[in-house]
Amino acid sequence: MAAALQPRRARLLLFLGLLLHALARGAVEAAAPFRARDVLPLLPRRLAWQLMGATAHSAVDLLPSFVGAVAPGGAPAAWRGACFAENEAVLSLTPGAGAGAVGRNGTGGGLHGNTSSGLGGAVLHLKTASPESWTCMDLYVFATPYRIAWDYYMRSNENHTFEIKAWEEAAELEYVKQHGIAVFLMPSGMLGTLLSLIDVVPLFSNTGWGQDANLAFLQKHMGTSFQKRSQPWSANIRKEDVHSGDFLALSKIRGRWGGFQTLEKWVTGAFAGHTAVFLKDENGTLWVAESGYENKKGDEIISMTPWDEWWGMALKDDSNPQIALLPLHPDVRARFNESAAWDFARSMYGKPYGYHNMIFSWIDTMSDNYPPPLDANLVMAIMSMWTRLQPHYASNMWNEALNKRLGTEKLDLHGIITETERRGLSFNQLLTIPERDDWEYSDGKSTTCVAFILSMYKAAGVFAPFTESIQVTEFTIRDAYMLKVFEDNQTRLPGWCNAAADRLPFCQILGEYKMDLPEYNTIEPYANMNENCPSAPPTYSRPARC
Numbered sequence: 001m002a003a004a005l006q007p008r009r010a011r012l013l014l015f016l017g018l019l020l021h022a023l024a025r026g027a028v029e030a031a032a033p034f035r036a037r038d039v040l041p042l043l044p045r046r047l048a049w050q051l052m053g054a055t056a057h058s059a060v061d062l063l064p065s066f067v068g069a070v071a072p073g074g075a076p077a078a079w080r081g082a083c084f085a086e087n088e089a090v091l092s093l094t095p096g097a098g099a100g101a102v103g104r105n106g107t108g109g110g111l112h113g114n115t116s117s118g119l120g121g122a123v124l125h126l127k128t129a130s131p132e133s134w135t136c137m138d139l140y141v142f143a144t145p146y147r148i149a150w151d152y153y154m155r156s157n158e159n160h161t162f163e164i165k166a167w168e169e170a171a172e173l174e175y176v177k178q179h180g181i182a183v184f185l186m187p188s189g190m191l192g193t194l195l196s197l198i199d200v201v202p203l204f205s206n207t208g209w210g211q212d213a214n215l216a217f218l219q220k221h222m223g224t225s226f227q228k229r230s231q232p233w234s235a236n237i238r239k240e241d242v243h244s245g246d247f248l249a250l251s252k253i254r255g256r257w258g259g260f261q262t263l264e265k266w267v268t269g270a271f272a273g274h275t276a277v278f279l280k281d282e283n284g285t286l287w288v289a290e291s292g293y294e295n296k297k298g299d300e301i302i303s304m305t306p307w308d309e310w311w312g313m314a315l316k317d318d319s320n321p322q323i324a325l326l327p328l329h330p331d332v333r334a335r336f337n338e339s340a341a342w343d344f345a346r347s348m349y350g351k352p353y354g355y356h357n358m359i360f361s362w363i364d365t366m367s368d369n370y371p372p373p374l375d376a377n378l379v380m381a382i383m384s385m386w387t388r389l390q391p392h393y394a395s396n397m398w399n400e401a402l403n404k405r406l407g408t409e410k411l412d413l414h415g416i417i418t419e420t421e422r423r424g425l426s427f428n429q430l431l432t433i434p435e436r437d438d439w440e441y442s443d444g445k446s447t448t449c450v451a452f453i454l455s456m457y458k459a460a461g462v463f464a465p466f467t468e469s470i471q472v473t474e475f476t477i478r479d480a481y482m483l484k485v486f487e488d489n490q491t492r493l494p495g496w497c498n499a500a501a502d503r504l505p506f507c508q509i510l511g512e513y514k515m516d517l518p519e520y521n522t523i524e525p526y527a528n529m530n531e532n533c534p535s536a537p538p539t540y541s542r543p544a545r546c
């Protein structure tokens with residue numbers, strides 16, 4: 001199914017992946033945020049018929065409507081659906097059987113295949129009655145801050161059950177006891193769109209099954225080969241051999257970060273999903289500077305971490321990171337102005353990771369390939385559901401960005417949609433208004449991981465003499481590792497690097513699989529670099545001097 005997906009579809013899925021990832025991050029460590037019903041792929045084709053656009057009068061009609069929250073032990077929730085006039089639901093908790101049902105196939109080899117044992121799950125019992133017609137259906141989304149699942153009902157006077165096999169963690173159970181599971185009635189035409197997400201679901205599962213899904217996805221869509229490395233899988237780094245400006249490329253292949261990076265790699269053509277950079281202080285202490293460090297509050301910020309602490313976290317990271325160290329070329333290192341790099345890093349310290357730029361730079365080309373409002377509508381739906389579940393987060397995440405696009409302030413999502421319509425724009429058109437570099441959000445100017453490093457390079461003189469004519473916000477991770485600024489003489493790589501055994505042109509310092517960075521270290525910087533480069537799977541071919 002995924003093979004038929006096109007680049008624009010990919011961007012949309014990535015966008016959704018980003019939303020899911022970002023939304024999950026505040027509340028959960030190891031969540032599989034999306035969970036489709038296993039039966040969904042078996043749906044008869046004829047259910048895909050009702051196109052919602054045909055019947056809607058206003059985009060606001062296309063929003064999911066919150067019909068109730070069902071908590072265990074409470075009075076039954078009752079509501080009126082679009083198809084069935086009478087609906088009722090109760091929730092009963094099921095005891096933990098130690099089954100650890102993390103995914104259908106989830107427990108094999110997973111570090112965390114066991115986390116949900118003992119917590120139990122729940123069964124939602126629903127009754128639907130008094131349909132408007134014989135063929136209508138109601139489509140529901142059931143959500144907690146830890147998961148989204150969906151189901152649909154067509155028959156009257158039936159007892160339906162919706163099973164949650166296992167809570168993600170104790171906090172989810174606690175949330176549900178207090179707030180219940182939120183039930184949203186969806187426009188039934190949304191079904192096809194929900195179905196198209198099925199490929200993406202397993203990518204986020206923090207299990208052996210989830211990891212296999214990530215590897216298979218990258219093999220199939222990017223031609224990545226995952227060859228096992230020779231041992232040892234983690235290098236014994238000698239700090240003396242590492243210098244300020246040396247680059248770290250990370251590739252995570254499991255869990256919520258893994259799934260997110262997989263989609264990001266696919267869209268941008270990069271074979272790494274995160275980056276960081278080394279800095280040494282005047283006392284010879286080694287630090288890792290990065291944008292996207294997750295602090296104790298669960299916010300991702302720009303941070304400097306002592307190397308030993310950073311490495312300790314990497315070794316314990318359950319997203320199974322593969323990490324490469326790309327040392328700067330000695331000539332580049334010679335002109336690397338360390339104090340300017342430190343000044344830059346200190347000036348950025350504590351600022352937020354660039355979610356705002358990131359989301360919108362990825363969907364800039366999403367346009368008329370899909371029948372509007374289908375795709376933009378799903379985005380809108382997810383935004384609206386999460387606004388209800390995590391209001392503070394949602395407003396921070398996208399309301400502000402959407403307001404900027406309209407030139408308005410402090411409108412909520414409904415207000416934004418109404419205003420968009422009043423101006424004769426579709427929600428899709430609103431989403432495609434490009435981000436402007438000079439927009440500043442309430443949490444400050446934001447920078448993605450690679451833009452942070454390349455800005456530091458710029459400050460340190462790495463791009464001389466093109467410093468002024470290089471716009472680093474145009475660079476992807478792939479563009480960064482293709483830059484010809486890294487060590488090109490394998491015999492000069494440190495011995496602990498283990499590069500010779502794996503025949504790599506850089507040091508891989510962690511990971512079970514060989515990292516492959518195609519066209520690594522090949523393009524000399526030039527003026528206005530990367531301001532006009534297309535990037536389309538599966539070849540991502542890059543015209544010279546674009």
Ligand SMILES: *[C@@H]1O[C@H](CO)[C@@H](O)[C@H](O)[C@H]1NC(C)=O
Nearest residue numbers: 103104105106108208209212
């Ligand atoms: C479980 O995984 C195995 C191997 O990874 C696969 O062959 C099998 O089809 C999977 N089963 C299900 C139900 O997904």
Ligand SMILES: *[C@@H]1O[C@H](CO)[C@@H](O)[C@H](O)[C@H]1NC(C)=O
Nearest residue numbers: 098100111113114115117118
């Ligand atoms: C799974 O959980 C049970 C009970 O908490 C524990 O005894 C067992 O060792 C765990 N297994 C693994 C593989 O972690």
Ligand SMILES: *[C@@H]1O[C@H](CO)[C@@H](O)[C@H](O)[C@H]1NC(C)=O
Nearest residue numbers: 125126127156157158159160
């Ligand atoms: C549905 O469940 C109720 C009890 O909750 C029962 O009385 C009724 O017969 C069931 N209906 C069907 C169609 O099974």
Ligand SMILES: *[C@@H]1O[C@H](CO)[C@@H](O)[C@H](O)[C@H]1NC(C)=O
Nearest residue numbers: 280281282283284285287342
């Ligand atoms: C370097 O060491 C000196 C003396 O121990 C200390 O005062 C200074 O703060 C250190 N510099 C940094 C950046 O840690």
Ligand SMILES: *[C@@H]1O[C@H](CO)[C@@H](O)[C@H](O)[C@H]1NC(C)=O
Nearest residue numbers: 337338339340341343344461
């Ligand atoms: C390095 O950068 C600092 C500013 O942090 C500047 O004062 C100094 O002149 C620069 N050194 C060189 C050699 O350019």
Ligand SMILES: *[C@@H]1O[C@H](CO)[C@@H](O)[C@H](O)[C@H]1NC(C)=O
Nearest residue numbers: 330487488489490491492493
């Ligand atoms: C690579 O480095 C080694 C050791 O410094 C040196 O002997 C050799 O000439 C270099 N090779 C090239 C192609 O520069």
